[in-house]
Amino acid sequence: MAETFEQRLYALIERHQHATPEGLTRFRALGDAAWVVRDLGCDHQIGFYLDDIQSLMRSYGVRPPVEQATSPFWWLWPDKCLVYRDFTIAELKEVIRTKTWPDDAYSWEEVxxxxxxxxxxxxxxxxxxxxxxxxxxxxxxxxxxxxxx
Structure with missing residues (x-):
């Protein structure tokens, strides 16, 4: 039986211990309305979201909407940083279904x-x-x- 997106997401969260058992229970209870970062209530939000969620989305064939590089030497002297907003589980399912990120999926912030x-x-x-x-x-x-x- 193939794992659903939710099962893989919950396994990812549990494996990396990004939430307490109580927090994960509350998160699961919210279902598709749960915000991936905000509703977990954990301290490791940024790293978990950028690394793990993007890897999970790639496993469904969803690529980031744009490359972070704003110049050939962005890693040496970055001008701007790509910042993704928080998504609900329902929104991520829609991104997986359509393979299209919403227009407000990310923003550029000055470094x-x-x-x-x-x-x-x-x-x-x-x-x-x-x-x-x-x-x-x-x-x-x-x-x-x-x-x-």
């Missing part, structure tokens, strides 16, 4: 200077780590080749 600096810092640390590992490998290789010769 503050602090977040831009944080993104740049993460990228610089990553580049330094990669260069360090490559330098270590080159050093080891030259010493190994000198030892053989």
């Amino acid at each position: 503050g200077f602090g977040q831009k600096i944080a993104s740049l810092s993460v990228m610089l640390v990553l580049v330094a780590l990669i260069l360090g590992l490559l330098g270590l490998a080159a050093w080891w290789l030259t010493h190994w080749l000198q030892g053989r010769g």
